[in-house]
Amino acid sequence: MTRILLAASAALCAAPALAENRIDFVRPDAPELAAHGDHAVGVTTMRFTREEVPDVARASEDGVESYDREITVEVWYPAARGTEPGGSYTALLRDGVTEVQLQGRAARDADPAAEGEFPLVVVSHGYPGNRFLMSHLAENIATKGYVVASVDHPDSTYDDMGAFGSTLVNRPRDQAFVLDRMAGLEDGIGAITDGDTAAVIGYSMGGYGALIFSGAGLTEDFRSSRYAPPQELLEINAHGADSMADLPDDRVRAVVAIGPWGRNRDAWDAESLSAIDTPLMLIAGGVDDVSGYDAIRSIFEETTGTERHLLTFENANHNAAAPMPAPMESWEVSETLGYAPFDHYADPVWDTTRMNNVTQHFVTAFLDLHLKGDAAKADYLDLVPDSADAVWDRAEDGTPNEADSYWTGFPNRTAKGLRFETLPAGE
Incomplete structure (x- = not known):
């Protein structure tokens, strides 16, 4: 028995070295629309430059200089027929030092699909984060016919954490810039990208940016708070400012904000929200x-200018829905951080893959409805608000009976521990 226990302990200790760190699992009990779509997926890395922008991270009371802001973007896209699925990503952990390999379905630099145009989705991570944090969602929706551009925001990644003020100023502007650059591509991926039909998905500070965008x-109170950078640089995102008038983009047909930061610090009020x-x-x-x-x-109650939904994972904390499953290497104590960065990805109550699958389901329905005009997907968003009140009443062949409201x-x-609420525009 002692030998068996020792062998089991050794296997557990070796687990990180053997880990696949898959981002593409769909559980057998996942909701319907979490399943992968019909498209093979390619992935490539692109780089764009925002030229001559204020260097917010290094601004001081003495002044601010301009610089070229280099932005790296990971792009997932429908690939040519016959593309073999499967590939890996080299990403950094939360400590900004440890490299990990993530395994997914996308083929690196595969040829784009030979025909068709696909809506564009911009994905924006938190502070800190990186372009792979929501790779599970990016891959998943790309299989369903979307071009997905996930951004590394300078001054806001694990290995490039600058002053918080840079994130406050630049986040919506980075999102707008990447959308514009992706929509302007002509060859290769550009030939299959419908840049006139787009969405933005943001987590935490990415959600903050998406709401401003x-x-x-x-x-005014937030712009004069301790969070604001010097030189009044945050005024560019001020409610009522001329610089805000042209920021909202008619090409953006839907916005998903996951755990958006800001209302807890009075960044907005009912008037600005x-x-x-935009849906x-x-x-x-x-x-x-x-x-x-x-x-x-x-935010849900005060965004009265549009129809909006609120999906709640009961008893989940800030890591609900967005982060990929914690890489096995994150279970170990990081010498840089002094603790295991596992809790940057995981939730103590909910299984991450389960939350990812629920999110993939609802995001698919929401995007298909608003970006592809698939009216049938509205049924997936018209629900009894508290899942505990939903009644399962089906015939033997699965047909819902009159009392069914599941x-x-x-x-x-499987619809347990969840709430899904909707408010129409004007209320």
Whole structure:
């Protein structure tokens, strides 16, 4: 027995070295639309430059200089027929030092699909984060016919954490810039990208940026708070400023904000949030103590200029929905951090793959409805708000009986611990 226990312990200790760190798992009990789509997927790395922008991270009371802001973007896209699925990504852990290999379905630098145009989705990570943090979602929706551009935001990645003020100023501007550059591509991936039909998905500070990009300018109190950088650089994102007037983009047909930070610090008020008129989906953990769940509910209630949804994972914290499953290497103590960065990715209550699958399901329905005009997907968003109140009543062949009100696309007993609420524009 002692030998068996020692062997088991050795196997566990060796697990990180043998780990595949897969980002593409879909559980057998996943909701319907989490399943991968019909497209093979390619992935490539692109780099763009925002020229002559204020160097917010290095601004001081004495002044600010301009610089060229180099932005790296990972792009997933429908690939040519016959593309063999499978590939890996080299990414950094939260400590900004440890390299890990992630395994997924996308083939590196595969030829794009030979025909068709596909809507564009911009994905924006938190502070800190990187372009691979939501790779599970990027890959998944690319299989369903989307071109997905996931951004590394300078001054905001694991190995490049600059002053927080840079994120406050640049996040919506980076998102707008990447959308514009991706929409302007002509050859290769550009030939299959419908840049006139787009969405933005942002997590935490990415959600902050997405709300500003959608028209919610910052309040005066926030712009004069301790978070604001010097030289009044945050005024570019001010509510009512001329510089905000042209920021919202008619090409953006839908916005998903996961755990958006800012309302907990009065970055917006009801007046500024009411300026958003783009369909909005908010996703949050019910006990989020970083962005504040009550603050996220305030965003839901105050974005009265559009129809919006709020998906809540009961008892989940700030890592709800967005991060990929924690790489096995993150289970070990990092010499740089002095602790294991596991809790940067994981939630103590919810299984990450389960949350990823639920998110993939709802995001697919939301994007298909608003970017592809697939009216049938509205059924997946018209739900009994509290899943605990939903009734499963099906005939033997699975046909719903009159009393059935179970969440569309969820197998029996699986819509637990979730809320999905909707408010129409004007309310």
